[in-house]
Amino acid sequence: MPKSLPLLDPAGTAACCPPLSAEPLSQAQAEQVAPLLKALADPVRLRLMSLVASHPGGEACVCDLNNAFDLTQPTISHHLKVLHEAGLLERDKRGVWVYYRASTQALASLGALIGDPRL
Amino acid sequence: MPKSLPLLDPAGTAACCPPLSAEPLSQAQAEQVAPLLKALADPVRLRLMSLVASHPGGEACVCDLNNAFDLTQPTISHHLKVLHEAGLLERDKRGVWVYYRASTQALASLGALIGDPRL
DNA sequence: CACAGACATCGATAGCTGTCAATATAGATG
DNA sequence: CATCTATATTGACAGCTATCGATGTCTGTG
Numbered sequence: 001m002p003k004s005l006p007l008l009d010p011a012g013t014a015a016c017c018p019p020l021s022a023e024p025l026s027q028a029q030a031e032q033v034a035p036l037l038k039a040l041a042d043p044v045r046l047r048l049m050s051l052v053a054s055h056p057g058g059e060a061c062v063c064d065l066n067n068a069f070d071l072t073q074p075t076i077s078h079h080l081k082v083l084h085e086a087g088l089l090e091r092d093k094r095g096v097w098v099y100y101r102a103s104t105q106a107l108a109s110l111g112a113l114i115g116d117p118r119l
Numbered sequence: 120m121p122k123s124l125p126l127l128d129p130a131g132t133a134a135c136c137p138p139l140s141a142e143p144l145s146q147a148q149a150e151q152v153a154p155l156l157k158a159l160a161d162p163v164r165l166r167l168m169s170l171v172a173s174h175p176g177g178e179a180c181v182c183d184l185n186n187a188f189d190l191t192q193p194t195i196s197h198h199l200k201v202l203h204e205a206g207l208l209e210r211d212k213r214g215v216w217v218y219y220r221a222s223t224q225a226l227a228s229l230g231a232l233i234g235d236p237r238l
Numbered sequence: 239c240a241c242a243g244a245c246a247t248c249g250a251t252a253g254c255t256g257t258c259a260a261t262a263t264a265g266a267t268g
Numbered sequence: 269c270a271t272c273t274a275t276a277t278t279g280a281c282a283g284c285t286a287t288c289g290a291t292g293t294c295t296g297t298g
Contacts, residue, residue: 020165020226021172024187030162030169037160040233042256043149046139046156050149053140053235062275068143075257077276082255096265096274107139108234114159115230116172116223161286181245194287196246201285215244215295 016109019116036110039086044069045079049088053102062098138235155229158205163188164198168207172221181217 017029025033040046051068052060066076080100083089087106092099136148144152159165170187171179185195199219202208206225211218 020169021221021223023169024173025166025169027162027166030165034160034162034165037156037165041153041156041160043146043153044256046149046153047144047146050139050142050144054143066275071256072258073275074259074277078256081276093265093275098275102140104140104235111230111232111234113230115227115234163286185245190286191288192245193247193289197286200246212245212294217245 017113019113021116033110033113036086036088036106039082039088040110042079044071044076045083048076048079048083049102049107052089052100053104053107059092059099059101062100065100136232138232140235152229152232155205155207155225158201158207159229161198163190163195164202167195167198167202168221168226171208171219172223172226178211178218178220181219184219 016032017025040049047068048065051065052058055064062076062080065080066073069076080089084091084100088103089100090103092101135151136144159168166187167184170184171177174183181195181199184199185192188195199208203210203219207222208219209222211220
């Protein structure tokens with residue numbers, strides 16, 4: 001049965017941390033957050049996230065994404081896997097097609113951590 | 120004379136882009152933003168940013184930072200250089216000591232781009 | 239000037255990563 | 269079952285990067 005889960009820890013990762021400038025991140029926290037940023041820190045993956053997030057309906061089919069780049073299909077597949085394993089993209093296979101959807105929670109947490117509210 | 124500058128483009132980089140989910144990033148935009156994320160996408164550098172940003176006065180001396188890690192001084196120096204060249208840390212040499220300060224503008228822009236306001 | 243301390247740079251090395259071509263898998267369809 | 273199409277996996281390779289030890293540079297001090 002669908003359990004009414006706590007709804008936190010979007011990517012099994014980081015809604016964990018106070019903003020960067022509040023108090024210093026522990027090593028454990030840093031090692032938890034870094035992989036998320038690493039997944040995002042690539043031009044192709046940034047555009048993939050953006051394409052998916054801005055797609056009508058909030059999801060995009062791999063077939064659409066492949067055509068947006070001058071890269072081979074395995075390469076795109078690789079980048080999607082990286083983003084998915086980081087918890088930034090959710091997969092949904094429907095028939096022969098696979099749809100990806102951005103994890104708005106994970107993105108929001110990351111954004112909040114980096115873009116300090118104070119200032 | 121101090122000019123009342125536009126106040127944008129914090130790191131010569133990215134206050135450039137609409138949030139990820141508004142409309143797809145161009146390749147040029149992605150290639151502009153990715154280096155910032157890459158600089159941040161390392162546990163040591165994340166902690167360095169956090170240590171500096173959360174330090175009283177908003178700045179920290181390298182001598183303080185060195186002791187916070189089990190790494191050699193050249194390695195810390197290297198990471199600081201990466202962050203500085205990305206535009207995320209500002210350097211200020213005062214006598215023998217060097218102080219670093221987080222670029223709150225760059226961080227805010229990045230955070231805004233990633234953590235979509237909608238939702 | 240000589241020296242000591244703070245920080246940066248250099249050179250080397252092991253490990254990671256983006257890309258591709260080739261191949262596999264899995265769903266739809268005849 | 270045979271085949272086509274969409275996506276994933278594998279293996280290989282070039283390029284990047286985190287780290288270190290050694291050394292250089294600059295600054296204050298005796």
